[in-house]
Amino acid sequence: MTASQLLTVGNLTIDLLTARTAVRPVDGVSYSLNRGETLAIVGESGSGKTVMNFAPLGLLPIGVEADMSGSVSFDGQELIGASSNDIRALRGKSIGFIFQDPMSALNPARSIGRQIGEMAELHLKMSRSAADRHALDLIKLVGISDPSARMRQYPHELSGGLRQRVMIAIAIAAEPKLLIADEPTTALDVTVQAQILHLLKDLKKRLNMAMVLITHDMGVVAGSGDRMVVMYAGRAAEVGPVERVLTQPRHPYTMGLINAIPRRTDLVGAAFRGLPGVPPVLGRPLEGCGFAPRCKFVLPDCSTNRPHLAGTTDPSILAACPVVNV
Amino acid sequence: MTFVYACRATLSKVPPLALLAIGAFVFLGIFSSWLAPYNPNTQNLLLAGQGPGADHWFGTDHLGRDTFSRLIVASRTSLVGVFLVLILANTVGICIGTIAGYRRGWTDEVLMRFVDVGLAIPSLIIALAVIGIFGTSYWNMIISLALAWWPGSARISRGVALNIMNKPHIEALRVLGASPLRIYFFHLLPGTIGAVLVYATADAGAIALAIATLSFLGLGIQPPTPEWGQMLVDALPYLEGDPRQVILPGLALTFAVIGFNILGESFALNRVPAPMSRRMLVSRRRVTASWKKVMV
Amino acid sequence: MLQQPILTVENLKTSFKSIERGKQVKAVDDVSITLYPGEIVGLVGESGCGKSTLGRSIVGLEKPDSGRIILDGVDLGSLSGRRLRKARRAIQYVFQDPYASLNERQTVAETIREALLIGGLSSRAGREKRVNELLDQVGLAALFKERYTRELSGGQRQRVAIARSLAVEPRVLICDEPVSALDLSIRAQVMNLFLSLQKDLGVACLFIAHDLALVRQAASRVYVMYLGKLVEYGPSETVYDTPSHPYTQLLLASAPDADPLRERARVVPLIVGEIPSPTSPPSGCRFRTRCPLAVEQCASALPPYLELSPGHASACHFAGDLYMRKKSAIQPAPHILPAVGAARLATQL
Numbered sequence: 001m002t003a004s005q006l007l008t009v010g011n012l013t014i015d016l017l018t019a020r021t022a023v024r025p026v027d028g029v030s031y032s033l034n035r036g037e038t039l040a041i042v043g044e045s046g047s048g049k050t051v052m053n054f055a056p057l058g059l060l061p062i063g064v065e066a067d068m069s070g071s072v073s074f075d076g077q078e079l080i081g082a083s084s085n086d087i088r089a090l091r092g093k094s095i096g097f098i099f100q101d102p103m104s105a106l107n108p109a110r111s112i113g114r115q116i117g118e119m120a121e122l123h124l125k126m127s128r129s130a131a132d133r134h135a136l137d138l139i140k141l142v143g144i145s146d147p148s149a150r151m152r153q154y155p156h157e158l159s160g161g162l163r164q165r166v167m168i169a170i171a172i173a174a175e176p177k178l179l180i181a182d183e184p185t186t187a188l189d190v191t192v193q194a195q196i197l198h199l200l201k202d203l204k205k206r207l208n209m210a211m212v213l214i215t216h217d218m219g220v221v222a223g224s225g226d227r228m229v230v231m232y233a234g235r236a237a238e239v240g241p242v243e244r245v246l247t248q249p250r251h252p253y254t255m256g257l258i259n260a261i262p263r264r265t266d267l268v269g270a271a272f273r274g275l276p277g278v279p280p281v282l283g284r285p286l287e288g289c290g291f292a293p294r295c296k297f298v299l300p301d302c303s304t305n306r307p308h309l310a311g312t313t314d315p316s317i318l319a320a321c322p323v324v325n326v
Numbered sequence: 327m328t329f330v331y332a333c334r335a336t337l338s339k340v341p342p343l344a345l346l347a348i349g350a351f352v353f354l355g356i357f358s359s360w361l362a363p364y365n366p367n368t369q370n371l372l373l374a375g376q377g378p379g380a381d382h383w384f385g386t387d388h389l390g391r392d393t394f395s396r397l398i399v400a401s402r403t404s405l406v407g408v409f410l411v412l413i414l415a416n417t418v419g420i421c422i423g424t425i426a427g428y429r430r431g432w433t434d435e436v437l438m439r440f441v442d443v444g445l446a447i448p449s450l451i452i453a454l455a456v457i458g459i460f461g462t463s464y465w466n467m468i469i470s471l472a473l474a475w476w477p478g479s480a481r482i483s484r485g486v487a488l489n490i491m492n493k494p495h496i497e498a499l500r501v502l503g504a505s506p507l508r509i510y511f512f513h514l515l516p517g518t519i520g521a522v523l524v525y526a527t528a529d530a531g532a533i534a535l536a537i538a539t540l541s542f543l544g545l546g547i548q549p550p551t552p553e554w555g556q557m558l559v560d561a562l563p564y565l566e567g568d569p570r571q572v573i574l575p576g577l578a579l580t581f582a583v584i585g586f587n588i589l590g591e592s593f594a595l596n597r598v599p600a601p602m603s604r605r606m607l608v609s610r611r612r613v614t615a616s617w618k619k620v621m622v
Numbered sequence: 623m624l625q626q627p628i629l630t631v632e633n634l635k636t637s638f639k640s641i642e643r644g645k646q647v648k649a650v651d652d653v654s655i656t657l658y659p660g661e662i663v664g665l666v667g668e669s670g671c672g673k674s675t676l677g678r679s680i681v682g683l684e685k686p687d688s689g690r691i692i693l694d695g696v697d698l699g700s701l702s703g704r705r706l707r708k709a710r711r712a713i714q715y716v717f718q719d720p721y722a723s724l725n726e727r728q729t730v731a732e733t734i735r736e737a738l739l740i741g742g743l744s745s746r747a748g749r750e751k752r753v754n755e756l757l758d759q760v761g762l763a764a765l766f767k768e769r770y771t772r773e774l775s776g777g778q779r780q781r782v783a784i785a786r787s788l789a790v791e792p793r794v795l796i797c798d799e800p801v802s803a804l805d806l807s808i809r810a811q812v813m814n815l816f817l818s819l820q821k822d823l824g825v826a827c828l829f830i831a832h833d834l835a836l837v838r839q840a841a842s843r844v845y846v847m848y849l850g851k852l853v854e855y856g857p858s859e860t861v862y863d864t865p866s867h868p869y870t871q872l873l874l875a876s877a878p879d880a881d882p883l884r885e886r887a888r889v890v891p892l893i894v895g896e897i898p899s900p901t902s903p904p905s906g907c908r909f910r911t912r913c914p915l916a917v918e919q920c921a922s923a924l925p926p927y928l929e930l931s932p933g934h935a936s937a938c939h940f941a942g943d944l945y946m947r948k949k950s951a952i953q954p955a956p957h958i959l960p961a962v963g964a965a966r967l968a969t970q971l
Contacts, residue, residue: 013619015614015617017602017606017607017610017611017614018602018610019602019606021610022610022611022613022614024614024617028619044805044806044807045805062601063601063602065601065602065607065610067611067614069619145895145896159896159897160669161896162896189668189669189832190668190832190834190873190876190877191668191872191873191876191893192668193876193878194876194878194890194891194893195892195893197878198890216805216806217878218880219877219878219879219880219885220878221880221882222878222879222880222881222882222885222886223878223879223882223885223886223888223890242882243882243883243886246880246881246882247881247882247883256807257806257807258880260806260807260809260810261835261880262835262836262838262839264862266839267839268838268839268840268841268842268858268859269662269817269839269840269842270839271814271817272809272810272813272814272817272839272840273810274806274807274808274809274810274811274813274814275807275808275810276811278775278777278778278805278808279805279807279808284613284617285617285618294807493722494717494719494722494723495722495723495724495725497683497715497717497723498715498717498723498724498783498786499740500682500683501681501682501683501710501713501714501715502711502714502737502740502741502786502787502789502790503707503708503710503711503740503741503790504740505704505707505740508740513725
């Protein structure tokens with residue numbers, strides 16, 4: 001691991017065990033993230049993209065156990081197998097989180113000033129009054145108007161965009177090195193989305209933070225991502241720099257996703273392009289390639305031999321498809 | 327098919343202790359005639375006041391009646407009484423609650439004012455009032471308790487009905503042009519009944535207690551039909567000499583009520599899913615062990 | 623080509639009581655739209671603009687305060703009771719959340735059968751035949767008939783919901799964000815289904831959505847709403863090519879582009895402020911508090927609709943200038959954030 005690599009994921013496999021079933025939402029995934037970089041993780045429902053980022057950090061619902069193997073190395077510290085106390089020390093302090101739904105992620109019974117200040121008290125060991133001042137600074141930093149009045153407001157009094165800014169303020173309160181954002185703008189309007197993404201980019205630069213951006217929106221990836229990982233059926237289908245993968249994808253699934261985006265040149269009333277079939281339901285690991293049932297380049301071998309991430313004609317892109325990348 | 331599904335889904339959430347207590351109660355109640363070794367009403371003054379023995383497992387009461395048999399038959403009396411009150415109270419309550427929730431507006435306001443009045447008066451006062459006016463009899467007791475209980479059921483039904491009416495699939499039916507009667511009878515009522523009955527069973531404990539209280543006061547089940555409250559009041563004069571006769575009915579009543587209360591609590595609390603048991607973890611891990619791990 | 627519109631909504635107003643006491647939320651404030659047989663029309667806007675309320679008011683899920691809804695020449699306000707219910711069946715609604723809009727306790731066949739029963743199809747054999755036909759029409763294999771709706775995926779459920787709506791033979795379908803809850807790779811399948819319904823059955827669709835690219839390709843005309851009012855409408859090509867209202871320009875410019883090179887070169891517009899409270903909207907033009915082109919005139923009176931080309935109009939004093947591209951509402955976002963606290967933050971790194 002080089003000095004600039006902040007997060008290295010090596011052959012990560014996660015099995016989730018619940019009272020009802022056992023599933024494998026992450027099956028042998030590897031990628032890395034450098035300091036100050038934004039890694040976009042793209043996938044649909046059932047791709048395992050959220051579990052992959054939350055489970056190694058101990059964020060699982062109650063009643064779910066995770067068996068993890070492989071390696072997740074953050075800033076030189078191995079997370080797989082680390083004690084829950086060690087991992088808890090990282091959460092909030094070195095790694096900040098932004099969740100999809102700001103309403104459920106904020107405490108409805110506390111003022112937003114208090115919620116932000118709490119982070120500073122806890123992780124930066126500030127006194128109550130110092131934390132409040134820090135919270136005020138953060139509220140200004142995330143671009144919330146009328147900050148001193150807002151400090152005392154409660155989440156239900158704010159709009160979706162404002163709540164998301166509050167969540168960002170909470171996430172960066174302890175100045176983490178890494179920000180994990182799980183679909184941060186999916187629940188927001190498109191004009192607000194533009195503002196929030198712009199804010200995240202600026203904050204990243206100021207605080208020299210790296211970001212993992214989990215999303216399903218290619219436009220968001222194009223605007224905010226430096227590198228990207230495309231997930232399908234719990235496996236990495238393609239890894240590479242955003243401008244290369246989005247313009248010249250090397251995996252049939254990525255090609256299909258990009259092809260599905262409506263273009264300005266499409267006529268009104270023209271048929272929409274998509275992928276046939278449905279994404280697989282997570283369960284036991286699939287034989288062969290997970291995308292085979294829907295792939296137009298499928299060969300008989302695809303259903304029995306699982307493809308691995310391998311080099312392509314573009315040296316910066318790795319793709320898990322031996323058919324397209326001979 | 328859906329009934330079985332609903333039953334299984336509900337039963338899986340009930341704590342085992344509650345199920346045990348209620349199960350015993352219901353079992354004894356149904357099969358009491360076969361289980362009771364003696365006729366509960368046969369008096370034998372010669373054997374009065376005996377302690378537990380080979381013949382009479384729990385002994386006899388002051389009139390020589392077998393206590394064990396009386397306890398068992400008393401559970402049936404309670405069961406039938408509770409059942410009748412629940413049916414009556416919930417039929418009225420669900421009707422009023424669903425109509426209020428469905429129609430809203432003035433109908434809702436007026437009906438809910440009645441409910442408010444009903445809820446404001448303590449249940450026993452209502453029962454006493456009715457019995458005082460119409461006299462003591464089995465049916466007067468049942469009716470008076472149903473009168474006391476229907477407002478609570480109405481309020482819950484209304485809440486559930488409002489919830490269901492706002493669901494998109496009901497809105498879809500309205501858009502399709504379904505007649506109000508169809509929506510009410512085929513969709514609203516079945517959904518409400520299911521939810522309300524769950525809460526109703528939790529009330530069963532309180533109703534059993536109310537029946538026992540009224541019988542204790544002499545206003546409920548009349549002798550010689552055995553009933554726990556009545557057995558308590560009969561045994562009071564003998565408290566010093568023979569406390570067993572007071573303790574046993576008291577214990578039976580307590581277990582039944584506690585069982586239903588635990589049941590009620592398990593529905594009322596938003597249960598946080600429990601962490602998995604070791605056994606479950608082991609069995610899941612056996613499944614995943616067979617999954618290959620690939621070196622990428 | 624002069625057809626009679628299948629649906630005309632005239633000056634519709636719908637309001638709610640607000641959480642704040644004594645105040646009203648004018649969710650739909652004097653909106654008029656028209657739908658011709660067999661066309662797909664888009665209705666776009668952001669949260670709080672009233673587009674969902676408009677759709678719900680048209681199908682009768684919300685009670686409008688005033689205005690007329692004319693369906694195939696008949697004013698729905700003149701009907702009541704059973705006759706109203708029967709007439710209303712010609713307008714159906716597809717909900718956004720396929721996980722809530724179906725009755726989970728029913729099978730697919732039961733769901734559609736009930737709709738057919740409601741629609742008046744009395745013979746059992748006739749119903750069975752129609753169930754098969756409808757499932758075929760929405761692209762669901764016959765094996766799904768006896769499955770419970772709770773066992774189906776999002777895309778499959780949405781197809782069942784569409785089949786249910788088609789069972790009563792509507793002329794108009796109001797679709798409220800029908801694909802936003804579905805996976806990306808599935809959206810195309812359902813969108814193509816809507817296109818085929820339009821072609822094969824001649825059903826007119828009002829497509830309420832916030833995905834602008836989707837609406838552009840599906841709809842021949844589009845309406846843009848902001849805070850309860852229509853700000854611009856017209857043929858979708860024209861509106862997307864030459865947006866002539868500041869809000870439309872900002873809306874279109876905010877949508878991210880999936881081409882990374884274009885996206886990085888793009889001027890990200892800044893839309894200032896938050897949406898005003900719907901209980902007390904700004905006087906005059908609703909958008910003036912966030913509009914970079916606002917002048918005094920905008921506050922004194924509602925700007926009238928200016929017709930820029932046949933069927934294309936915009937409610938802005940500068941509509942003409944915007945249309946001729948002499949003015950633009952798009953200004954880039956500042957790259958510098960307030961420098962508060964920067965010193966301390968920098969030292970702590």
